[in-house]
Amino acid sequence: MTSLDIDWVRAQFPAFSQASLQGQAFFENAGGSYTCQPVIDRLFRFYTERKVQPYAPYEASRLGGEEMDEARARLAAMMGVATDELSFGPSTTQNTYVLAQAVRRWLAEGEAIVVTNQDHEANSGPWRRLAEEGIEVREWRIDPETGHLDPAALAPLLADGKVRLVCFPHCSNVVGEVNDVAAICAQARAAGAYTCVDGVSYAPHGFVDVAALGADIYLFSAYKTYGPHQGIMVIRREIGEKLPNQGHFFNGGTLYKRFTPAGPDHAQVAASAGMADYMEALSAHHGGPASGAGAARFAHALMRDHEKVLLQPLLDYLSSKNSARLIGPANAEGRAPTVAVALNRPGEAAAADLAPHGIMAGGGDFYAVRPLTAMGVDPEPGVLRLSFTHYTHPDEVTKLIGALDKVI
Known part of the structure; x- marks a missing residue:
């Protein structure tokens, strides 16, 4: 080791x-x-050299847009997903709220979602509010002594086949136990449900392979993973294309724009590539792979x-x-x-x-x-x-x- x-x-x-x-x-x-330091350097450079509207043909704009694209591409590659399956938003709380609005319109009458009482409120409250719209919200409850989230207690909630989405944390911000995300995602998928995993409390301890975990949605916060104040969300294509577009109507065909109604923070998106710089440097310094x-x-x-x-x-x-x-x-x-x-x-x-x-x-x-x-x-x-x-x-x-x- x-x-x-x-x-x-x-x-x-x-x-x-x-x-x-x-x-x-x-x-x-x-x-x-x-x-x-790499995040700080990139943020400083963007604000001093690239602080223009990106994606125009002049050089400062072109370079700014390229840096934003670089951040998305490199972080997506690190998490084992396609580039357009990763998007940025102002915070994980806001990203979750936007997703909940999309799910509200997607669910058919009689369908349900599952939430836990192990969650930080940001990944629980937006989903629970759907009950006010007549959507059934089922609670997967923790052990009151240990805080453990037992997958066996999820099984009866999924048994009737009505659940379409299971929302749960990779680990709780007070319990700390790392949940078996891969097993839970497989359990949900076998019952016909998608999964939304709150990775905010786990991501500071390493970027995960979302594809290997089997999560359909994975959310975390860059400001807790050594970066700027951005929410990062991975939305796999299968569910991302089924959920109704929450962005501008003309952006509906672009997966990473479908769930970001407001324009992105250009500088902070670009600076997020510094997180990839750091992870790669950390690996290379210790004799590991140098990229990706x-x-x-x-x-x-x-x-x-x-x-x-x-x-x-x-x-x-x-x-x-x-x-x-x-x-x-x-x-x-x-x-x-x-x-x-x-x-x-x-x-x-x-x-x-x-x-x-x-x-x-x-x-x-x-x-x-x-x-x-x-x-x-x-x-x-x-x-x-x-x-x-x-x-x-x-x-x-x-x-x-x-x-x-x-x-x-």
Whole structure:
């Protein structure tokens, strides 16, 4: 197993060299990651050299359009899908809302959708609102003790063949358990249903092969994957061409424009290619493939292996504390490094107490009101959330545990 060169990794992120952030360990990455240098470089170049309407025949415009196309093509290749199956929008929340409007018009009378109570509200609320239109919305519920989303509990919801779409998270932003997306997608497809996977909480830990997972729709946020504030959605052709066009009528024939009613943010779309630059550089530096899907898979494995090594000591420590209830699995192998703990006081107060120790963490409900409530956690005081990614240094986890020992 190749070990992650953590010093090289951190050198790719300007935040780690900023004087104002020295001595600060960042543990609220689930809310948004630091931005890598290639994204910053591309964004700066676009704003200084290409800030014109793209796709016109003059050079600045042509180059701007080419950079936007490059971002779409390279990210799509990394995720194992066709270039026009990947599109950009202002946020994952907005993208989900637009998709829900398309599904509302597509569903026939008597058909249903499935949502979970493990989700962040952004991938649950827009779908649940369809019930106001008379559409049946069925809830796939988590185990109230563990937060686990059991595929066996999905089976009876699909049994009558009326479900057309199953919406679920790759992993929850408070439970942290990584769901078996490939198995769930296969289960849904066998019952005649499509799938919409919220990948927001998983994508920071590696770009996935959407084709291999079998997901029909896969959504995530670039600002949590080291990039600009954009929502990225993969919509496979089979379902994308069945759903009614939500864009301008004259764009209905272009798959990546069908679900983006507003014009894209040209600069941020172009800058998203910097995420591909970083993943390829990460892979190449460690002896892996230098480009494309191979680089993405290699980088993904590197990132996850590093994260799991750092995560297990934190899980062991929290599991040993009677004053803290660890939400989700205690085994790093089955979860992302997004760790929520319920305490005997508000999560935000605990986060405030960690701040003087150089720990940047968050507290609250994190828009995960439904899963917290289902597990008997009052969303009002909420939880303390500690989340990190592959650029976290082992010394920072040691520092975190030391600070927690003083605070909880």
